[in-house]
Amino acid sequence: MAKTFTPKLSPRLEGIVSLVPKCGTVADIGCDHGYTCISLLQRDRASKAIACDIKEGPLEFARKNTGKAGLNEKTDIRLAPGLEGLKKGEADVIVIAGMGARTIADILTDSMEIAKEADYLILQPQSEIPEMRTFLRDNGFNILQNKLMIEEDKYYFAMLVSAKNEGDTESDYIAPRLRRMRNNPELMKFSKTLDDTFGLDLIFEDKNMAYYLTHVLNEWRAAVKNLSGAKKPDYEKMTALQKKIELADLALELNTLLCGIDERIRSFLDNEYMKRAEEE
Ligand SMILES: C[S@@+](CC[C@H](N)C(=O)[O-])C[C@H]1O[C@@H](n2cnc3c(N)ncnc32)[C@H](O)[C@@H]1O
Numbered sequence: 437m438a439k440t441f442t443p444k445l446s447p448r449l450e451g452i453v454s455l456v457p458k459c460g461t462v463a464d465i466g467c468d469h470g471y472t473c474i475s476l477l478q479r480d481r482a483s484k485a486i487a488c489d490i491k492e493g494p495l496e497f498a499r500k501n502t503g504k505a506g507l508n509e510k511t512d513i514r515l516a517p518g519l520e521g522l523k524k525g526e527a528d529v530i531v532i533a534g535m536g537a538r539t540i541a542d543i544l545t546d547s548m549e550i551a552k553e554a555d556y557l558i559l560q561p562q563s564e565i566p567e568m569r570t571f572l573r574d575n576g577f578n579i580l581q582n583k584l585m586i587e588e589d590k591y592y593f594a595m596l597v598s599a600k601n602e603g604d605t606e607s608d609y610i611a612p613r614l615r616r617m618r619n620n621p622e623l624m625k626f627s628k629t630l631d632d633t634f635g636l637d638l639i640f641e642d643k644n645m646a647y648y649l650t651h652v653l654n655e656w657r658a659a660v661k662n663l664s665g666a667k668k669p670d671y672e673k674m675t676a677l678q679k680k681i682e683l684a685d686l687a688l689e690l691n692t693l694l695c696g697i698d699e700r701i702r703s704f705l706d707n708e709y710m711k712r713a714e715e716e
Contacts, residue, residue, distance in 0.1 A: 441504035442478060443471040448560070448592045451585035452533050455558045455596045456481050463488060463527035463554075465518060465543065470498030472531055474505045482529070486512045488521045519547035533560035533594070537568035544575070552576070552599035560594040569595070569632040578602050582635030584644050591648045593635070633680075634687045643695045649688040650708050656681050 445453060453475050456462060462482040464472045466489055473485035485507075487498045495513055502511045514521035519530070530551065532540050540561050544551045551557060557577070561568045572579055572595075581596040617623055617636060630636060638645045656677050663674050 440506055441474075441501065443469070443474055443501065443505075445471060445475060447587040448585045449475075449533075451583050451592070452531065452558055452560050452594050453479070453481070455581065455583055455594055456529055456531065457556055457596075458482075459528040459555065460484065461486065461527050462529045462531065463519075463522055465530060465532045466490070466494075466535055467498050467513075468494040468534070470501045470511075470513075472533070473498070473511055474501060474507060477507050477510050478505065484510055484512075486514060486522065486527060488514045488516050488519075490515075490517045518543035519550045522547075522550050524550050525553045527554055529556045529558065530554045531558045533558070534562060537561035537564035537571070540568065541571045544571075548575070555598060555600055556580075557597045558594060559597055560592060562592075565593045566633045569635070572597055573632065579631075579635070582638045584635075584638055584642055584648060586644060586647070591651065595635075630683060630687060633683055639687050639691050640694050643691075645691045646688060646695070649684050649691065650704075653681060653684050653688065654708075656684070 449471055453472060456476055458480075459482050461484045462473065462476050463486040464470075467473060467487035468489060470487050473482075473487045476482040477485055487495070487502070489495045489498065492515060495515055499513050502508055502513070516522075522530075532543060535543075540559055559568065559572075569579060577597045577599050578601065579595050579597055580601065583594045583596075585592040585594065617627065618631070624631070627636060630639065634645070634649070660674055660677050660681070663669055663677070
């Protein structure tokens, strides 16, 4: 008997799939290869899948892969932009991954009612992560969990989001410590920017954030150095970068403190601090 096709997921896709709560129907918007739907069905995380894409080419690819996996009967393949191929309430979970934050924000804005009717959304913007979080908060979505994935030295962020669930039950996947913090308005006054920019749960609980924060700190410090060496320095840009550096520094201190970081990372970070101290 021919072996059934099981897609091998990259760390980025694995992270996205791992955020999907067990559900009835999952919709993957911008499905391309169709791997997300196939994996969710094969892992019994969903009993039915709707794979949507704005282009016929990717849908053809998804159709072929779904067929190889023997999942044609459980998968609806639909040509539609954004959430327009879905009826209100049809999908319990909606995945939108591998697109820019602006495209994702436009897709949600264009079909806000459908997006809010879903129990959960899993979003993985390729860029402008803080702007995505701010957009979600401003539009009535709760960010229940952030996830950092590292693939070939690139950092990807995914988030479990809901307009219906507020992160106040066990099944909302939110760490109790974070829930307490987010429910404290006084505390959130100063930590909202930190939460939007980096995700408090990642700062609190993910050791890999130290790598990411060190990476962006190096990038931003180099950018400030370049700007300050320019004939006509762009002071506005420099000030904005300095603010980001201060915030990332604080996030790194907190992450180092709270995550009980292991020796290997600690020595890596110590080297970074030494380098910085030498430069200063
Ligand atoms: C880079 S691929 C990402 C594929 C997959 N979601 C992943 O994360 O690996 C982006 C896919 O989104 C589709 N796409 C772009 N804009 C879209 C929109 N507004 N509605 C639906 N699909 C869209 C593209 O055609 C493409 O197949």
